[in-house]
Structure formats: structure tokens, C-alpha cells
Amino acid sequence: MVAQMNDSEFNTLADLALTRIENGLESSGADLDFAMVSAGVFEIEFADGSKIIVNRHGAAQELWVAARSGGFHYRWDGQNWRDTRDGTDLMATLAKLVSAQAGEPVQLN
Template identity: 35%
Template sequence: MAPRIEAKACPTQGHRRHHARDTPGMTSRGLRARGLFLSPKARYHAPCARPAGRRAGPDGDERHTTDDEGIIMASDSDYERQAQAMLERIEQAIETHAPEIEFETEDEILTLEFPDDSRIIVNKQRPLKQIWLAARAGGFHYDYDTATGRWVRAGGHELLADLETFASRQLQKPVRLR
């Protein structure tokens, strides 16, 4: 019978991992005696049992899926409709609240140009059902959460709130888009 590997909080990675070294009989010497050999890295982190890919939503409906953080994802048609609506909402907000920011839309890519020639790029990523945002602060990926009706990234950060923050930094004055 194979020894059981316990899941413990990982002190170095900040997530739950299976630590072979913390489980009796799972030292490299004990595994070697059972005919198993571990690389130096694997001695500390046995494979983590995380589900791969996306799964059917909580209602069992495969048209709605959840990601690893439990965000209920949109179907293909919902994604298209919501992504296009968000890009149009950003354009309208820029026209209304930040006329000094120039913008251009081409092939589902919205480019915001600032007076100092810096840019923020917002674009649809159809295969992943995401909207991506690239700014001086970095690149960010947002999923549409059908439960809340918001575009969010890891940690619950919302697309429009992030865009306001990044645009304010690049314009060097407050920008309101909501």
C-alpha cells in the first residue's frame, strides 16, 4: 500500500502543496526503498493535485464554466456580447470623461494614447474568453464573471477600476471612467 501524502500550506510558494518530506515514510530514502526516485526539486514538492482546465458551472450546465478561482465564466455568445459592450463602454467613458486621451479601435484592439506618447492597450482574447490590458504597470487578464456581471482578474480586481488607476498614473491626474 502506497503511503498517503498530506496536503499542507507551502511556506515557500504560498499555496497548498503536497510535501513529501513532511509525511512519514516519504523521505527520499524511504521512497528509494520502494523503488521510487525523486529529483532534488521533487523531494520538497510532490505534484500538486489541482484540476486542470475549466469545469462545468455549479448548476452542471456546460454552457457556463468556472475557472480555478470559482468565477462563473460566460458562454461563447455571452463572452462576445459582454466583451464588445465593455470595449464600447471604455470608448464612451474616454470621450466623455477624459478627452485628452486619444483612442483608436482596430481588429478588436483598443489603443489609448496619452499626451506623453505612452499607451494602454485593451483587447479581446477570444480563445480564452478574456479581455487583456497592457499598461506601464504590466499585463493583466480579465474574465467575465456572469454571477456578478463584472470583468475581473485574480484577486477580485475589476477591469474598469484598474483602467482608471493606470490611466490616472499615465495622465498624471485623476481619470474617472465609471
């Protein structure tokens, strides 16, 4: 169990993750649009009009992902953002979700 972060630490780590997602999507060349639509809310829109939303949830100190296949919550484990249910890595899972909705492979490194 990782010790609770203060708000500043959480926001810094969350912003770094959102920037990493944005950079990964930018270099992927996939047919999709994405933008930070408000503070801590990142939206990915696909050619078919569907979306994936990644947002900071400060009260829980989690990153939340809403996708066509469901909702996911990620908590910082000291090294990575991990799903609170199955422990999978945020970037690996998000790459699969984006690939599925985009209909083409997308890597987020």
C-alpha cells in the same frame, strides 16, 4: 465559477465593455487619444507617447490589458470583468491605470 460562454456571448460582453471604456474616456476630458484599431483591440495613447491596449482574447474568453505597469487578464464573473489574479474590477483598475499614465484623474463609470 461561471459556466463557459459561447463565442457570441463572449464577443457581445467584450464589445459592450470596450464601448463602455470608449464612452468613459470620451466624457473624461483627459488629454489622450483612443481608437478601436482593429476588431477587439482598443488603444489609448497618452501625450507622452505611452499606450494602454485593451483587447479581446477569444480563446481564453478574457479581456487583456497591457499598460506601462504590466499586463492584466480579466474574466467575466456573471456581473463584471474581474482580474484573474486578484479579483479587482476592470473599470476600476483601468481608471487607475489611465489616470496614472495621463497624469490626471480619469473616471470610467
